[in-house]
Amino acid sequence: MVKALHIAEKIVVPEGVTVEVEGSKVTVKGPKGTVSRDFSHARGVFIRLEDGAVIVETYVADRERKALVGSVAAHIRNMITGVTKGYRYKLKIIFSHFPISVVVDEKNRVVRIRNFMGEKSDRIAKIHGNVKVKVSGEDIVVEGVDIEEVGLTAASIERATRVTDRDRRVFMDGIYIYEKGEAS
Structure with missing residues (x-):
């Protein structure tokens, strides 16, 4: 079984939307409202802000962690869509x-x-x-x-x-x- 050393997904934050990351809790604010979510269940997945984008990443990733990175990134994309369009x-x-x-x-x-x-x-x-x-x-x-x-x-x-x-x-x-x- 091959493990990837580093897996990351980048989510660009659009204009008018602010994202706050505190540990594993993500809060997205936009013109339609605010959505918060706690991703503490996603062990080994790290979320950080960098240059107007949210980076979801993991290290030494097996198949499950790769899927978890994709799932967390999809949730954050849904949160951004929710506060911009609903x-x-x-x-x-x-x-x-x-x-x-x-x-x-x-x-x-x-x-x-x-x-x-x-x-x-x-x-x-x-x-x-x-x-x-x-x-x-x-x-x-x-x-x-x-x-x-x-x-x-x-x-x-x-x-x-x-x-x-x-x-x-x-x-x-x-x-x-x-x-x-x-x-x-």
Whole structure:
């Protein structure tokens, strides 16, 4: 097995974005907001700033450490994209008989799904982190700067209407993610 002596990835920081590195904690600030992440789980991977770029590197790298360097660099790129453009997931409300109504409860940071398959009680999905959820007609739009929080919120809304005891080909009622990507 061959080990590389030095593996590094360079991420250029665009104008209007500031990156702070304190040990293994990275904070990215931009026009849309701030995202922080702790990479202390990535043992043997070092993160530093150099000439307007973030350098993610490791020494005496085996296959796992090379992959870890790529993963940490991808997370930092996602953080930069989040604070410059943001992330948006779109979900579609689909029903055949019982009209589903969706209400965003900002006070409790939850999404309430009413009258799903004729049920009397609400189904509840949690809104994670600093994410905005908007309902317009048959669409739900989830937006934020942290891709993980946006994805978790959209997935929890989709999971809240999951049906396991019926045939999905016949009973297609639910809320489904149909588009995800950058907000701008």
